[in-house]
Amino acid sequence: MTRHRVLVADDHPLFREGVARTLAESTLFEVAGTAASGAEAVEQASRLAPDLVLLDLSMPQGGLWALERIARLEPAPVAVMLTVSEDSEAVFAALEGGARGYLLKGIGGTELVAILQRLMEGESHVAPALAARMLTRMHKPQDAPPDPLSTLTAREEEILRLVSAGLSNKEVARRLDLQERTIKHHMTQILQKLHLRNRTEAAILAQRRWGDG
The missing domain is CATH 3.40.50.2300 (Response regulator)
Structure with missing residues (x-):
């Protein structure tokens, strides 16, 4: 050997x-x-x-x-x-x-x-x-990653909650007494903040976080 x-x-x-x-x-x-x-x-x-x-x-x-x-x-x-x-x-x-x-x-x-x-x-x-x-x-737990939804303003959160409940931009605008183009603008801001591609992804994320809104 x-x-x-x-x-x-x-x-x-x-x-x-x-x-x-x-x-x-x-x-x-x-x-x-x-x-x-x-x-x-x-x-x-x-x-x-x-x-x-x-x-x-x-x-x-x-x-x-x-x-x-x-x-x-x-x-x-x-x-x-x-x-x-x-x-x-x-x-x-x-x-x-x-x-x-x-x-x-x-x-x-x-x-x-x-x-x-x-x-x-x-x-x-x-x-x-x-x-x-x-x-x-x-295996020590790491600090929880920040909640991306916490970056939204109160108005953006309000709009996203309605979108996640299934409302269209027009219906959201009517509900909040705003112009439809204003809702579209807010949705663009929301998607950018959440790094998402479309309103469907945003709605899914919101539903997971907030339930049925």
């Missing part, structure tokens, strides 16, 4: 060495190199061409800084953040920057190896503690 070549980048020597040892002892990964900073990670990723790069978020120059540059390599290795940061903005920035996974440092060695293997097979992974928070943020 071909082992995936990994670069481990973290500024804490004990943690870096521990992760490297865990991966080296598995049958799935080979440690191609280690780095203690973002700049060193970029240099080694370019020189060693690993299959996978593990990046700490808070090392000198930062994991996001390194990720941006490593993602431009040809071919680009699979990039995974391995950090203590649970900041949602950092998670989104990492995933948008090209990271395939975002893992927290509390993960066990066996689980780390299993997840990295799945990532190498094309999957993505976000630490469960962060996934629910991300989903909540992604």
Whole structure:
């Protein structure tokens, strides 16, 4: 079995060495190199061409800084953040920057190896503690779009209500004691404000909003 070549980048020597040892002892990964900073990670990723790069978020120059540059390599290795940061903005920035996974440092060695293997097979992974928070943020209701009918003047609304009730321009003019050409003028204004093509579309919109008028 071909082992995936990994670069481990973290500024804490004990943690870096521990992760490297865990991966080296598995049958799935080979440690191609280690780095203690973002700049060193970029240099080694370019020189060693690993299959996978593990990046700490808070090392000198930062994991996001390194990720941006490593993602431009040809071919680009699979990039995974391995950090203590649970900041949602950092998670989104990492995933948008090209990271395939975002893992927290509390993960066990066996689980780390299993997840990295799945990532190498094309999957993505976000630490469960962060996934629910991300989903909540992604599905947070957005501000409701403005009601286009709220842009109408009182007279325009009055006319549109009558039109939506099925009255012709002539009948609306008679009902409001106005000239028919005045009603036509108002309808032109209404269609422009609502970005509609004809009075039928305007009537349908009004009926949905106001019922039978």
